[in-house]
Amino acid sequence: MDEFGLIEEFFTRPAHRPEVVLGIGDDAALLALAGAADTLAVTTDTLVEGVHFSRSAPAFDVGYKALAVNVSDLAAMGARPLAFFLNLALPAADAEWLAGFRDGLFALADAVGLDLIGGDTVRGPLAVTITALGTVAPGAALRRDGARPGDRVYVSGLLGEAALGFLLRGGRLSLPSQFQESVLARLDRPWPRIHEGQALVGIASAAIDISDGLVADLGHLLKASGVGARLNIRRLPLSDAYAAARPAVGYDPALVFGDDYELCFTVPPARVQALAGLASRLPCGVRDIGEIVAGAGLTLHDGEGVYTPSRAGYNHFDDPGSL
Amino acid sequence: MDEFGLIEEFFTRPAHRPEVVLGIGDDAALLALAGAADTLAVTTDTLVEGVHFSRSAPAFDVGYKALAVNVSDLAAMGARPLAFFLNLALPAADAEWLAGFRDGLFALADAVGLDLIGGDTVRGPLAVTITALGTVAPGAALRRDGARPGDRVYVSGLLGEAALGFLLRGGRLSLPSQFQESVLARLDRPWPRIHEGQALVGIASAAIDISDGLVADLGHLLKASGVGARLNIRRLPLSDAYAAARPAVGYDPALVFGDDYELCFTVPPARVQALAGLASRLPCGVRDIGEIVAGAGLTLHDGEGVYTPSRAGYNHFDDPGSL
Numbered sequence: 001m002d003e004f005g006l007i008e009e010f011f012t013r014p015a016h017r018p019e020v021v022l023g024i025g026d027d028a029a030l031l032a033l034a035g036a037a038d039t040l041a042v043t044t045d046t047l048v049e050g051v052h053f054s055r056s057a058p059a060f061d062v063g064y065k066a067l068a069v070n071v072s073d074l075a076a077m078g079a080r081p082l083a084f085f086l087n088l089a090l091p092a093a094d095a096e097w098l099a100g101f102r103d104g105l106f107a108l109a110d111a112v113g114l115d116l117i118g119g120d121t122v123r124g125p126l127a128v129t130i131t132a133l134g135t136v137a138p139g140a141a142l143r144r145d146g147a148r149p150g151d152r153v154y155v156s157g158l159l160g161e162a163a164l165g166f167l168l169r170g171g172r173l174s175l176p177s178q179f180q181e182s183v184l185a186r187l188d189r190p191w192p193r194i195h196e197g198q199a200l201v202g203i204a205s206a207a208i209d210i211s212d213g214l215v216a217d218l219g220h221l222l223k224a225s226g227v228g229a230r231l232n233i234r235r236l237p238l239s240d241a242y243a244a245a246r247p248a249v250g251y252d253p254a255l256v257f258g259d260d261y262e263l264c265f266t267v268p269p270a271r272v273q274a275l276a277g278l279a280s281r282l283p284c285g286v287r288d289i290g291e292i293v294a295g296a297g298l299t300l301h302d303g304e305g306v307y308t309p310s311r312a313g314y315n316h317f318d319d320p321g322s323l
Numbered sequence: 324m325d326e327f328g329l330i331e332e333f334f335t336r337p338a339h340r341p342e343v344v345l346g347i348g349d350d351a352a353l354l355a356l357a358g359a360a361d362t363l364a365v366t367t368d369t370l371v372e373g374v375h376f377s378r379s380a381p382a383f384d385v386g387y388k389a390l391a392v393n394v395s396d397l398a399a400m401g402a403r404p405l406a407f408f409l410n411l412a413l414p415a416a417d418a419e420w421l422a423g424f425r426d427g428l429f430a431l432a433d434a435v436g437l438d439l440i441g442g443d444t445v446r447g448p449l450a451v452t453i454t455a456l457g458t459v460a461p462g463a464a465l466r467r468d469g470a471r472p473g474d475r476v477y478v479s480g481l482l483g484e485a486a487l488g489f490l491l492r493g494g495r496l497s498l499p500s501q502f503q504e505s506v507l508a509r510l511d512r513p514w515p516r517i518h519e520g521q522a523l524v525g526i527a528s529a530a531i532d533i534s535d536g537l538v539a540d541l542g543h544l545l546k547a548s549g550v551g552a553r554l555n556i557r558r559l560p561l562s563d564a565y566a567a568a569r570p571a572v573g574y575d576p577a578l579v580f581g582d583d584y585e586l587c588f589t590v591p592p593a594r595v596q597a598l599a600g601l602a603s604r605l606p607c608g609v610r611d612i613g614e615i616v617a618g619a620g621l622t623l624h625d626g627e628g629v630y631t632p633s634r635a636g637y638n639h640f641d642d643p644g645s646l
Contacts, residue, residue: 007411007416007421007444010421010425011409011425011439011442013429013439015406015438015439015440016436016438017405017406017436017438019405019406020438020440023438023439023441024439024440024442028441029406029408031405031406031440031456033356033359033360033363033458034359034361035358035359036356036357036359036360037356037357037358037359038356038357040356040363042440042441042454042456043441044408044410044441044442044452044454045410045443046445046447047445048412048445048446048447048448051445051446051447082340082342082354083338083340083342083343083352083354085352085365085367085454087367087368087369087410087452089369089371089450090330093330098330098333102333113340115339115340115343115346116334116336116347117338117343117345117346117352117354118346118347118351118352118366118367119334119367120367120368120369120452121330121331122369122370122371122374122375123371123374124369124448125448127448129369129410129443131365131367131408131454133354133365135356
C-alpha cells in the first residue's frame with residue numbers, strides 16, 4: 001500500500017442510510033432502493049495522464065480503458081451494466097482527440113449495453129473519471145468478504161498478459177513477433193469479464209477483479225473475508241506468449257503487475273461441480289490455482305517449496321486503488 | 324458557450340435502457356429501477372485547482388464547495404440526498420490538507436444527510452470529482468423543460484453575493500467592512516437550496532440551479548422548455564451589501580457571474596397562491612422577477628427600457644458546464 005492507500009481509511013465512516021447495503025471497500029457500493037426489484041451497484045475510477053496512461057496513448061485506448069476498468073468492477077460484483085457518467089478534464093478541446101476518445105468509449109459501452117447519461121467537461125490537466133451503475137438481484141452480489149476456509153481459489157482467463165505488453169512497449173522485454181500484438185491489446189484494450197461475473201452469481205462465495213495484480217487483489221479479498229490462501233504458482237493460467245517470456249521474467253508479471261482485469265474468485269467445495277457445468281458461460285476459461293485456508297495471509301508455492309515474488313506490488317503506474 | 328460547451332453535444336446520444344427517464348442535459352440524470360418507490364437522481368461535477376478554485380483556497384472550503392455544487396444540482400431536481408462518491412486526484416498525500424478537506428466535505432454531508440459510499444484516490448494534479456445520488460417521487464422531479472408561457476419566473480435567496488466576494492477578494496471592489504464576511508462566505512461556502520427544492524415539488528413547472536449566472540442558466544431552462552422570458556432587473560433580489568456595491572458594479576454581477584447556487588424556477592399562475600402558502604418552507608425567500616413568454620430568448624428590462632448586460636457570461640473560472 002502506498003501513501004494514497006492510506007487515504008481510504010481517512011474517509012471511511014459508517015453509513016447511516018438504510019438504503020446502503022455496502023459502502024466503501026469493495027469493487028462497487030451497493031444500494032437497495034425501497035421496493036426495487038434489483039440492488040444498484042455503483043463504482044467509480046479516475047485515470048490521470050502521466051499516471052495511469054501515457055501522453056502518447058491513442059485517444060481510442062484512453063476512452064476504452066477508462067470505461068473498461070469500471071465495467072470490470074461491475075463484473076467483479078456480478079452486476080449487469082446499466083448506465084454511466086463521464087467527467088472529462090481536458091487542457092483544450094482537441095476535436096481529433098475527442099473523436100478518438102469517444103469512439104473507444106462508445107465501442108465498449110455499446111458492447112456491454114451501457115448508456116452515457118451525464119457527466120461534466122472542464123478545463124484542466126487530462127483526466128478521466130467514469131462512474132458506472134449496474135444492477136444485481138438482492139443478496140446476489142459477489143462481495144469480497146464471503147470466502148471461507150476450504151473454498152477453492154480461481155482466476156479467469158490469462159494472467160500477466162498486460163504486464164508483458166507493458167514490458168514490451170518499454171523495451172524491457174523482447175517477444176517473438178507473433179505474440180506482440182496480443183499482449184499489447186491486453187494492455188490497451190482489456191475485455192472486462194462482465195458476462196463471466198454474472199454467470200458466477202450463486203456459485204462464487206467471493207470475487208474481486210485483478211486491477212493491481214493477483215497478490216494485491218487476492219490480498220484485499222482475504223483481508224475482507226478474514227481468511228488466508230495457499231496458491232500453486234505452477235497452476236497460474238499463462239499464455240504461449242508468457243511461456244516464451246518466462247525464462248526472462250519469471251512469475252512476477254503474472255503475480256504482481258496488475259492491469260489484467262481478470263476475475264479472482266472463490267468457490268465452496270459443494271459448488272465446484274456447478275462451476276464445471278458453467279463452462280459454456282465462461283468462454284475465457286477459469287483455473288483452480290489453490291485454496292482458502294484458516295488464518296491470514298497469502299502463501300505461494302511451486303509444488304516443492306515456498307515462492308516469494310520479488311515485490312508485493314508493481315505500482316508501475318503508481319495506481320493507488322479505490323476508496 | 325465556450326469551447327467546452329460544445330463537448331456536451333459531442334457525447335450526446337439517445338439512451339436505450341428503459342430505466343433511463345432523463346439522460347444528458349438537466350441538472351441530474353433520472354433512473355427508474357423496476358419496482359422502486361422512488362426515482363433515482365444522479366449528478367456529478369469536477370472542480371480543478373487553478374480553474375474552479377485557487378491554489379490558496381482553504382482545504383475546508385474546497386471540500387465543502389465540491390460537494391455543495393452537486394447538492395445544488397440535486398436541489399434543482401427537487402431530490403432528497405442519499406449518498407455520494409468522491410474521486411480525489413492529489414499531487415501528494417498532505418495530511419493537514421486532507422484533514423481540512425475532509426472536515427469541509429463532511430460538514431455539508433452531515434448537514435444534508437449524504438453518506439460517502441465510495442470513490443477513488445489517485446496521484447495527479449489536484450482535482451475533485453463528486454457524484455451525488457438522491458431520490459424523488461416518480462414523475463415529480465423538477466426538470467428544465469416544463470416552463471410554459473404565462474408561468475412566473477422566480478429566484479430563491481439573493482443574487483450576486485458570490486460575485487461580490489470574488490471581486491472583493493481580487494481587490495477589484497471595496498465594500499464597507501460589515502458586508503465583507505458575508506459575501507466571502509457566499510463565495511466559499513454556498514448553502515445549496517436542498518430543502519427549498521424539495522418544497523417546490525408539485526409547485527414549480529421547471530427549475531435549474533444558478534451555477535453559471537442567472538442569464539446563462541435561465542437560458543438553459545428556456546431552451547429546454549422551448550420558451551422565452553422577460554425579466555425586470557429592478558426586481559432582482561439583492562442584499563444590502565449589493566446595494567452598497569451597485570453604484571460601482573451595476574447589475575451584471577447578479578446577472579452573469581454565477582456561483583450563487585440559488586434556484587431559478589417557474590410557477591404556473593394557478594399555483595402561485597400555493598407557492599405563497601409555502602413561505603415557511605422557503606426561509607431563504609423567493610422573488611418573482613418576471614414571466615415566461617412564447618418564442619425564444621431572454622429579454623431584460625428595467626421598467627423603462629431594455630437592459631443589456633455587458634457580457635453574456637462571466638466565465639471567471641472558465642466553468643464549462645455539464646454534459
